[in-house]
Amino acid sequence: MKKTFVTAVAALMAAAPAMADLVFPSLSYRTGPYAAGGIPFADGYADYFTLLNERDGGIGGVMTKLLECETGYNTEKGVECYESTKGQGALVYQPLSTGITYQLIPKTMADDIPMHTMGYGRTSAANGDVFSHTFNYPGTYWNGASGAVNYLLESNGGDISGKKIALVYHNSAYGKEPIRTLEELQKKHGFELSLLPVDHPGQEQKSQWLQIRRERPDFVLMWGWGVMNQVAIQEAANIRFPMENFIGIWWSGAEHDVLSAGDKANGYKALTFHNVGRDFPIFDDIQKYVVDTGKAAGAGDQIGNVLYNRGMYAAMLAAEAAKTAQAIHGTADINASQMRDGMEALEITEEKMAALGMPNFGPSFTVTCENHGGPGLVGVTQWDAASKTWSLISDFKPTDMEVIGGLIAEDSAAYASENNIPSNCK
Template sequence: MNLRKLTGAAVAAVLALPMFASGANAYELVLPTLDYRTGPYAPNGIPVANGYTDYLTMLNERDGGINGVKIKHVDCETGYNTKKGVECYEKVKNTPPSGALAIQPLSTGITYQLIPKAAVDEIPIFSMGYGRTSAANGKVFPWVFNFPATYWSQATALVQYIADQEGGFDALKGKKIYLVYHNSAYGKEPIRTLEAMAEKFGYEFRGLPVDHPGQEQKATWLQIRKEKPDWVLMWGWGVMNQVAIKEAASIRYPMDHFIGVWWSGSENDVMPAGDAADGYLSGAFHAPGGGFPVHDDIRKYVYDKGLGKGDRDRIGEVLYNRGMVGAMWTTEAIRKAMEIHGTKEVTGKHVRDGFEALNVDEARLEELGLGGFTYPVKITCANHEGPGKVAVQQWDAKAKQWNIVSKFYEPLRDVTGPLIEADSAAYAAENNVTPRDC
């Protein structure tokens, strides 16, 4: 059988390749990403991956990496699928020479999968603004970081925004707030918090699930049309976002009463609905737009040299910036790790310490060309969520741009605190984890 021989030869070739490919001698910092450029989540997965990759390329081209050590970026296609995510993780985690220094799973499902592995493999997980909320408790989850804010903080911020519009927390009494959510671990994350606040502030809460991949939402929006909630929140991702905004437009739901999570607020999500999406709101922890000095550097050092991953005119889209800021915090953590441990040849273990001591203040943001782009973040041993502040941004369909329209809300820690405590305690009990002293 020729075919069998051929396959055998191919297998052998593939297995042999990595051994020869790693002949380079200089130490490199391996930063893998689990991307998705295929499937129903690709519209959102692509810009995030581009932003992340371009920032790393820019550091390599402009500064020769971090403190002179080159970054080796390794990507792997997951299609937002957990099984492929597992394959990808196993594939990239031991990439020579440094091994993966930090993992960004970019999927709540894959994050849950990897959380128990992180401690064993000694690779920190940076689930930036997603994943398991209670991982904010660094005592129980030393290897997981989910700053700058969690879904629960965001839920409290969005409710505060609603209260501001309605005229105070007292005005929430009797109001109907619905949540349209992706029927998965990701979409279910905020429910507990929203329920806890419903009890506290007296609004009426209801969750409306949308199944993967999220193209089928007619029934959901019919229900919204019938029951006329005062506010609709959305925890969506991928194609689901576009469909939801279009459906909302078709039942003429007031867009300025429809707030998405920060994963449901990018150009891709609102563009398909055209002018009807005008006024749609979403959470945000960084600024939109491509006018920051760092963007100029990316254009100059990456795109002018033809090394860019995406289209030049899509630099500065919300999700592009999201990927970029993720890369920024990760590389700052590596810088910190080098400083703490006094070595340039850092490993995953060192980078974890770097994350835990991360302190990106205003001055540092300014140096990075990101002044005013986001708020300062300081991580401690006990608090892996950081400041947890969230603002609300609004889509201007005429100008085709997002604008931040609120202040950055502090999370209601009296609501989220006990929930985080309880959930992380449950995890610790189930997995025999002894919480650290911090």
């Protein structure tokens, strides 16, 4: 299989006429209240494509081109970016916003352009039979909710019945995503769930943390983004809530979320679907071919940071899907429709990850027509304030697909029926 693929790509390169670039739009946000998270992700995404161009001559012999468009994490601007870039040969969109994702789901279907919402967006889009053009591998928010509960089960001898879990969440479509899963898991495992919404932007959370102090939950989960994360971690430290019992979703677990609380943030945990740190050979290549040559998207000082790694990981998955599409369709100059096929046939193995210089960076998985959400494996990271580093403290473990699968089927069936969507996987 590998040999065939290499032969096919080599043949394509030899016979290829002058081709257009492979265009990867990046709907980024380098300004506004969420820029601190948007910048490293966008830099990681851009630097990986620059690396492919500089080191490998692009993908399958075709150079890549990044089309960056500033959304400011604003849904209207995100849609504008999509409309203004889709005609320029865009292969796959990464909106990095749940709000923009919801708006783009019907548009991408109509325009036959795939969208990758890695670890965010509409969870039920994991059902590829309904959401033909949306992919959210390797994990979703519902995997995150289940992963957090599984971690608590594991660290409490398999029993959390009677325990109190509080969910502090951004009062938006994003923040509300895990509630339904947690309510189902509450029935299954017998814990007590309390919900504490925080309004945008989350600068003032005194009421929520006073309530936590009064009710003394055993664990606090957080679905935050932007300033909400920093304030929550500071407030948790202020009321002396044990940091090891405070777990954030993967969008609440970057360096800038914990640094402003200083030593008090030590021990705080966050979920993840990829590895952390810069101890991977890929970063040596990025340093050599991108940063040292002055072609980095940023100052080059974000390499190894959580969100930089995530952006780079998203770019790697897009590039691998493009390679798969080239092999399937026998052409290096793929279009968006072919890219979608590549995403649906994507196979990530540990062998492939090691060859890319990313051993054990993320889980192995295979995307199918029915499953666009990947394996849903979730790991846990912990912050060490002294060394100012995150460490992966668990393996990437399976989540409760019995519960999540049922919810995905129910939600996607309702969407299909409301929007009269035919089956994609006949």
